[in-house]
Amino acid sequence: MKFCSQCGSPLCFKVPAGDNRHRFVCTECHEIHYQNPKIVAGCLVVHEEKILLCKRAIEPRQGYWTLPAGFMENSESTREAAIRETREEACTEAIISDLYTLTSIMPIDQIQMIYLASMATPNYAAGDETLEAKLFTEAEIPWDELAFETISTALKFFFEDRKKGLFPLRHIDLNSKKPTTE
């Protein structure tokens, strides 16, 4: 971030009056440009003991498997975002139940929300950003070919919790100064 999105003038990086953090501030119009974490929303779709995974057609991690998920847009709810991403990436209509994982990924300023879901009808296919959409049993999960740590963590929690039949919200903090999962 180098220029002011309001007036086009150069930015400086300083602590504004009354603040306690460095911000990008316009040298001309003095607009403060705050930066905040972005939300990624998606679904852990379960169908007859199997999980729906998508092989990524795009970078990062092209060719690796992930849960259908992506950046939340303005003017939608978290659940609408999770359903939309599942529709776009796996061409299926997710029926959402509970929020299951809430992961704070500090190094890249992302908050990932994964909802448990089923499919309205068991039809799915690869969307534009997906090479292949496929259902996997626990034994079939390609652990070494998962795209992201958040995905493997969510799946591990899921298979553990499924044994108990209880799916409490899982908070996962990745690369915090004090890493915690619960």
Next chain:
Amino acid sequence: MKFCSQCGSPLCFKVPAGDNRHRFVCTECHEIHYQNPKIVAGCLVVHEEKILLCKRAIEPRQGYWTLPAGFMENSESTREAAIRETREEACTEAIISDLYTLTSIMPIDQIQMIYLASMATPNYAAGDETLEAKLFTEAEIPWDELAFETISTALKFFFEDRKKGLFPLRHIDLNSKKPTTE
């Protein structure tokens, strides 16, 4: 948003190739400037049947009561953000238990997360952005002087749920095309 934060050139508003939404795109360097919802995190602090509210010292809604909450910063987890905001606004150390409300406020592109919490020690005070911090019983809640609809909704759910002793995560979608609370 009028100018590119990367190169300072004017932006246009168009659907980029391979996308299906209008975005701000630089007319010179072609950088796409995505806009995403911001997260507000805070705490519903309970102490001996009472709730901690803060009277706002700043706009919007100066002089009205709210739960301690504010914009999540980069490089922190959702729980760290809720604890930090409670410290800043009510000068107390929150001990967080469950995520309690997850509110999507579509018209202003905010996602609000409120955690149930207690206080490490029952000491609290007004922070810089607070005129007064005070504990309220249910009967004392100043319903007509609450700052935001999200706050009154969270408190109503809380007092209902407290009767049952169960506090499931409450999804609240405000001003959606299909408004839902559950």
